Amino acid sequence: MHIGTARAEPGELDRGSLAVADLPTGIEERVPVIVANGADDGPTLWVHGGIHGDEATGIAVAQDAVDESLVEELRGTVVVIPNVNPAGLRRNARESYYHEDDPNRYFPTDGDGGRPPRLQEQIDAALFDLIDEHADALVDLHTAGVNSMPFIIRNRVRYGDQRTEAEARELSDEIDRLAEAFGLPLVTTYPPEEKGDVGLDRSTTSTVMDRVGIPAFTPELGSHSVVEEQHRKAGVIGVRNVMRALDMLDGDPVENDAAPEPPVDYRxxxxxxxxxxxxxxxxxxxxxxxxxxxxxxxxxxxxxxxxxxxxxxxxxxxxxxxxxxxxxxxxxxxxxxxxxxxxxxxxxxxxx
Ligand SMILES: [Zn+2]
Incomplete structure (x- = not known):
């Protein structure tokens, strides 16, 4: 498996980078990549961190999600892009500075945007194509507001054009199963009639879930801008639990003892x-x-x-x-x- 300059044969882990754009100043924009290729066959788990450039704990979790010692036990492949938005990270900001776009609102859509795609949309489209080609499940690591508690956002699954209602329920159940394995309190997104954030239908997880048809969800790991150690631990345990739930690692998901308990017992x-x-x-x-x-x-x-x-x-x-x-x-x-x-x-x- 190779993604950009990261090339890993079965049983190997490699760290490299992927060119995603040509910048006006004659240099390439590159995102970091880790490919952990297990010794045995299995699914491909795709992990993103830092699509919002100031979401430090998500970036640290992505960096720590796999390491050389894990590859020997791994079935299948884990591809990690720890910082999807380097232009945001360089100035510790959520958006990329090319056009002040939120990269998590520009994944490809069927609709015609009415204008040629701007750079951030081109980068998102290139990443989407890689996910479409390789991934069987996706975890998109984020953080939320200052002093916020960690939780997972899951989308509602659409049926109609893309899949039947039964297929949508199956995908929904699989999202629940993997999110529960991760081990943070689970929060479903806004109901369709209550749009909380504009453009969420073009987020990474919405687009990947809808158009690739694989489970995808968003852990939100506390505050932005600093790595919070407790939440970093919860995130690493969580991602590895997803690997266990996908049978990429031996054993059942373990208790996520760095995560908070859900404050209420209803959905x-x-x-x-x-x-x-x-x-x-x-x-x-x-x-x-x-x-x-x-x-x-x-x-x-x-x-x-x-x-x-x-x-x-x-x-x-x-x-x-x-x-x-x-x-x-x-x-x-x-x-x-x-x-x-x-x-x-x-x-x-x-x-x-
Ligand atoms: Zn975010």
Whole structure:
């Protein structure tokens, strides 16, 4: 197996790089690559880190996901791209600086964008082609907000054009199985009618799941910009548990003792709220991991001089994943990342 300059025969691990673009200054943009080719045959697990360039813990987990000692026991191949977005990393920012694009919103789509693809879209398309050719499962390592708790985002699986409803349920079950093996609290993405983040249908995992038809999910490993050791450990245990669940390593997935327990025992999804209906300073009642019930106060909005303006309450039962960064909020800003009770189906029709 070779990806870019990383070439590994069975039983070998190699580290190299892959050219993904020609830059205006006459040099190539290259992403780092690790190929761990097991001594025996098996599936190919594809691991991305750092598609958001400031998501340091995800990058460290990707770097540590495989090593030379693991290859002897490995069945199949693990391909790791620890930093998918080097232009973001160089300035410790989420976006690449070519056109300030979020690389995780530009994976290829069937639709005509109405203009020729910009550089970030070309890079995403090249990576997608490699994944399409080689991968049997994908883990896309991220981090979320400051002081947020680690969790996994899974998508709802579409049926219609790409697959039957039964096939969608099978893929959905496999995503659950691998995500549970990883061992972080599981949070389903927004319901179709509640768009939380624009462009998520062109994220790595949405596109790969939908168009390649393989299980893919997104661990979110705490804060950005620094490697958080506890979450790094949880991430490495998690990726190796996925290898066990895919029978690439011997044994059953182990307990992820670096990961938090799920705060609630019901199924949860992301929420596009809570939002403030006026500008001001935000003062929270809760922090990451705290459980709330519908109607409980989440945060107060106060004037800059400290007078209470309003209290924002929970619209559902759930728990806090993380809080917004920055004390100042504008009208309709989202205040926190919440996991709320999910009663919607994990598979959805193209017609929905
Ligand atoms: Zn991210």
């Amino acid at each position: 949860v999804r992301r929420a596009s709220g809570p939002r403030t209906d006026r500008p001001g300073f935000v003062r929270f009642h809760l922090e990451a991991g705290d459980v709330f019930e519908e109607g409980d106060p989440i945060a107060d909005i106060v004037t800059p001089a400290g007078a209470h303006e309003t209290t924002v309450t929970a619209e559902h039962d759930g728990y806090v994943v993380g809080r917004r960064e920055g004390i100042g909020v504008y009208d309709n800003d989202r205040l926190a990342s919440l996991a709320v009770r999910d009663e919607d189906d994990l598979v959805i029709s193209d017609d929905d």
